[in-house]
Amino acid sequence: MFSCFVPKRFVSLGNYLKRMGKRNRNVNKFAQRKRDRKEQEKNPQEKPADNRKHYADIVRENAAFEEYYKAQKIVPEEDWETFMKALRSNLPTAFRVTGSKGEAAALMKIVKSEYFNDILNMKIKVEDGEEEQEVKPVSLPWYPGGLAWQLSFSRTDIRRNEALYKLHNFLVAETAAGGVSRQEAVSMIPPVVLDVQPHHKVLDMCAAPGSKTAQLIEFLHADESKMPTGFVIANDVDNSRCYMLVHQAKRLNSPCILITNHDSAVMPNMTVTDPEHPGATRQLKFDRVLCDVPCSGDGTMRKNPDIWTKWSNGNGNNLHGIQYRILKRGLELLTVGGRLVYSTCSLNPIENEAVVARVLREAEGAARLASAQDRLPALCSQPGMTHWRPASKDMVFYDSFDQVPERWQTVVRPQMFPPTPDEIKTFNLDRCIRILPHAQDTGAFFVAVFEKTALLPWEKDANPTPVDQPKEEKKEPPKKRRRMGGYREDPFVFFSGEKEDVFPNIKEYYDLKDDFDPTCLLTRCFVGKKKNIYLVSPAVKDIVQRNEANIKIINTGVKTFVRCDNKNMTCPFRLSQEGLSSITHFVGPARRLRILRSDLVLVLQNDDPSNPPDVARFSEHTQALVKDFATGSCILEYADESSELSLTLVGWRGVHSLRAYTATPDTVHYLRLLGADYSKYDVNKFKKASEIAEGEAAEPDAMETDVPECSTEENGGNKQDGADIAQNGSQDVKTES
Numbered sequence: 001m002f003s004c005f006v007p008k009r010f011v012s013l014g015n016y017l018k019r020m021g022k023r024n025r026n027v028n029k030f031a032q033r034k035r036d037r038k039e040q041e042k043n044p045q046e047k048p049a050d051n052r053k054h055y056a057d058i059v060r061e062n063a064a065f066e067e068y069y070k071a072q073k074i075v076p077e078e079d080w081e082t083f084m085k086a087l088r089s090n091l092p093t094a095f096r097v098t099g100s101k102g103e104a105a106a107l108m109k110i111v112k113s114e115y116f117n118d119i120l121n122m123k124i125k126v127e128d129g130e131e132e133q134e135v136k137p138v139s140l141p142w143y144p145g146g147l148a149w150q151l152s153f154s155r156t157d158i159r160r161n162e163a164l165y166k167l168h169n170f171l172v173a174e175t176a177a178g179g180v181s182r183q184e185a186v187s188m189i190p191p192v193v194l195d196v197q198p199h200h201k202v203l204d205m206c207a208a209p210g211s212k213t214a215q216l217i218e219f220l221h222a223d224e225s226k227m228p229t230g231f232v233i234a235n236d237v238d239n240s241r242c243y244m245l246v247h248q249a250k251r252l253n254s255p256c257i258l259i260t261n262h263d264s265a266v267m268p269n270m271t272v273t274d275p276e277h278p279g280a281t282r283q284l285k286f287d288r289v290l291c292d293v294p295c296s297g298d299g300t301m302r303k304n305p306d307i308w309t310k311w312s313n314g315n316g317n318n319l320h321g322i323q324y325r326i327l328k329r330g331l332e333l334l335t336v337g338g339r340l341v342y343s344t345c346s347l348n349p350i351e352n353e354a355v356v357a358r359v360l361r362e363a364e365g366a367a368r369l370a371s372a373q374d375r376l377p378a379l380c381s382q383p384g385m386t387h388w389r390p391a392s393k394d395m396v397f398y399d400s401f402d403q404v405p406e407r408w409q410t411v412v413r414p415q416m417f418p419p420t421p422d423e424i425k426t427f428n429l430d431r432c433i434r435i436l437p438h439a440q441d442t443g444a445f446f447v448a449v450f451e452k453t454a455l456l457p458w459e460k461d462a463n464p465t466p467v468d469q470p471k472e473e474k475k476e477p478p479k480k481r482r483r484m485g486g487y488r489e490d491p492f493v494f495f496s497g498e499k500e501d502v503f504p505n506i507k508e509y510y511d512l513k514d515d516f517d518p519t520c521l522l523t524r525c526f527v528g529k530k531k532n533i534y535l536v537s538p539a540v541k542d543i544v545q546r547n548e549a550n551i552k553i554i555n556t557g558v559k560t561f562v563r564c565d566n567k568n569m570t571c572p573f574r575l576s577q578e579g580l581s582s583i584t585h586f587v588g589p590a591r592r593l594r595i596l597r598s599d600l601v602l603v604l605q606n607d608d609p610s611n612p613p614d615v616a617r618f619s620e621h622t623q624a625l626v627k628d629f630a631t632g633s634c635i636l637e638y639a640d641e642s643s644e645l646s647l648t649l650v651g652w653r654g655v656h657s658l659r660a661y662t663a664t665p666d667t668v669h670y671l672r673l674l675g676a677d678y679s680k681y682d683v684n685k686f687k688k689a690s691e692i693a694e695g696e697a698a699e700p701d702a703m704e705t706d707v708p709e710c711s712t713e714e715n716g717g718n719k720q721d722g723a724d725i726a727q728n729g730s731q732d733v734k735t736e737s
């Protein structure tokens with residue numbers, strides 16, 4: 001029974017069910033299409049109405065779903081209607097504020113004062129309701145640092161309400177700049193309970209699209225003063241979804257992430273250098289493993305209403321096997337003393353407790369459940385179940401395997417049945433948690449936390465104490481990469497050391513400290529001019545070099561230097577904003593400029609690449625700094641004495657000018673943090689649309705404009721490098737050289 005607060009809207013929506021059914025049945029498709037066309041004309045930037053119409057048309061009912069979960073007693077009987085009402089309503093929007101501590105604190109302050117204050121007493125009409133509702137931002141009490149928030153509106157509500165256009169612009173721009181991550185509230189739970197520390201070796205077995213990977217990386221980088229010694233391997237079986245992880249990794253700028261493409265149920269072993277015996281290797285075991293497994297997803301019905309039309313209990317039965325194999329492999333790869341989180345966005349005990357119980361049974365005490373609730377103060381959840389009833393697709397329920405007819409015995413498996421009374425005592429399934437949608441107005445979710453206390457019964461010690469192991473010479477990376485099942489990625493070619501052709505010049509120009517290890521730099525080609533130079537942490541380098549032949553590595557490394565053959569710069573490489581936070585600690589004073597707030601605002605507000613601000617327009621302080629400062633790429637620094645906010649940007653000292661090398665979303669992000677005017681980027685698309693309708697000429701929407709590519713010789717001529725160059729960065733040197 002819930003002791004938690006149940007949002008009023010679920011209890012008071014008396015005729016909701018009837019209304020939904022009626023509305024959906026009676027919808028006049030021609031009239032609807034006409035309405036959508038009109039709407040589209042009014043809001044040309046909105047996606048075509050097809051999706052919305054499609055979702056609105058879905059009748060959020062499924063009799064089999066109700067029958068199945070009533071039989072499982074997933075919700076106390078008296079809460080059933082409230083549970084169903086919540087499931088039928090759209091999912092509220094949730095987001096986290098991310099980034100460095102100082103930036104996150106500053107952004108949080110701005111969110112509260114500029115956005116939440118505005119909407120606190122606002123009431124708007126939501127898509128699936130008739131009455132107006134309050135917006136009410138709520139801080140998720142269990143999320144560390146108070147950085148996660150939930151609003152009572154769905155994404156669509158926010159996108160379609162003019163009153164919320166500033167908030168919508170904020171979410172879009174800050175998501176692109178990495179200041180905010182939009183993520184379903186319950187999906188934020190697994191990384192929190194996994195308890196990742198900067199020294200941990202972490203494996204995310206089913207990682208795409210990567211919202212939890214992003215959190216893992218954030219926790220890994222909790223100590224901003226140094227590069228973490230740990231790392232995250234983010235894996236997914238789906239090759240195309242791996243590129244979503246590449247995109248996610250790019251936003252996070254971490255040199256400690258490696259993206260791989262394997263079936264995690266048979267994830268290959270990897271070797272690493274043995275830190276205690278540097279000549280030797282050992283099998284890589286992880287301190288933390290996340291198994292956010294593929295599932296039927298019925299916990300996401302509020303966000304993905306089409307699940308209502310497709311749901312069948314057969315899906316859960318079919319997924320149980322792969323979920324079990326992934327969890328089992330995860331436990332094998334976990335070090336003794338390590339922690340593993342198993343999670344699904346499904347309500348079904350066959351995909352949840354039955355998988356957990358099956359593995360506990362086989363582990364014979366070598367793995368145990370820890371409380372998933374302990375680290376989640378004020379999160380309202382149900383304890384894991386100890387009893388459930390497997391069912392075949394024809395909705396016949398069974399209490400024991402001997403009741404299952406032969407034709408269903410390959411689908412309803414003996415291991416899917418609930419634990420025996422003796423097992424119930426030792427398994428502690430009540431330490432798992434199930435989050436139900438009506439408890440805190442979220443999606444539904446399941447989480448189990450495992451601790452490995454000994455080797456698994458079938459596991460041999462992968463790393464026995466070495467007895468005079470022969471010294472192994474470090475292997476050269478293979479010249480040509482082996483192809484695995486159609487897998488083809490550019491090679492990872494590491495710098496050989498201080499003498500690597502381009503390095504002495506880079507080291508001298510950027511005044512790099514001696515403790516910078518050039519062998520952590522790499523390119524993605526064997527021959528030809530080096531274009532982009534990437535940086536990885538020493539631990540990631542070791543994994544790539546030792547396992548490249550056996551592991552499908554999709555991506556690693558953060559872009560740190562970019563070729564820029566400019567006659568005003570004595571080094572052919574400029575800095576890249578992506579790699580700046582990793583390299584900045586090593587760059588000496590010769591390429592750093594600590595400028596004043598007003599000067600930083602001046603460079604950021606300049607959106608004419610052919611006319612960067614002349615040095616004469618800067619403060620005397622900055623003019624004195626740049627007087628004898630060599631032209632070319634540099635770091636612009638700013639620190640606010642009164643807060644923890646410090647900003648580090650890639651800049652360019654031109655012959656007569658100074659400018660920043662930032663993409664538009666980053667520019668908006670920094671201007672916002674500096675409290676400066678960014679109104680030209682904060683377009684009210686509703687107003688603009690009506691101006692267009694009235695025939696007025698409208699400027700392009702700065703917020704949505706693609707970042708221009710860097711194509712001039714002066715800027716390095718790297719087409720593929722457009723992402724970190726924008727209005728502030730493009731053609732400065734052209735006008736000056």
Ligand SMILES: C[S@@+](CC[C@H](N)C(=O)[O-])C[C@H]1O[C@@H](n2cnc3c(N)ncnc32)[C@H](O)[C@@H]1O
Binds near residue numbers: 206212236241263
């Ligand atoms: C629930 S989603 C993961 C969501 C992700 N953890 C996040 O937070 O963004 C499940 C993922 O598992 C992947 N997957 C399915 N079967 C897999 C397998 N055998 N091995 C690895 N990944 C698998 C799917 O491609 C899908 O991306």
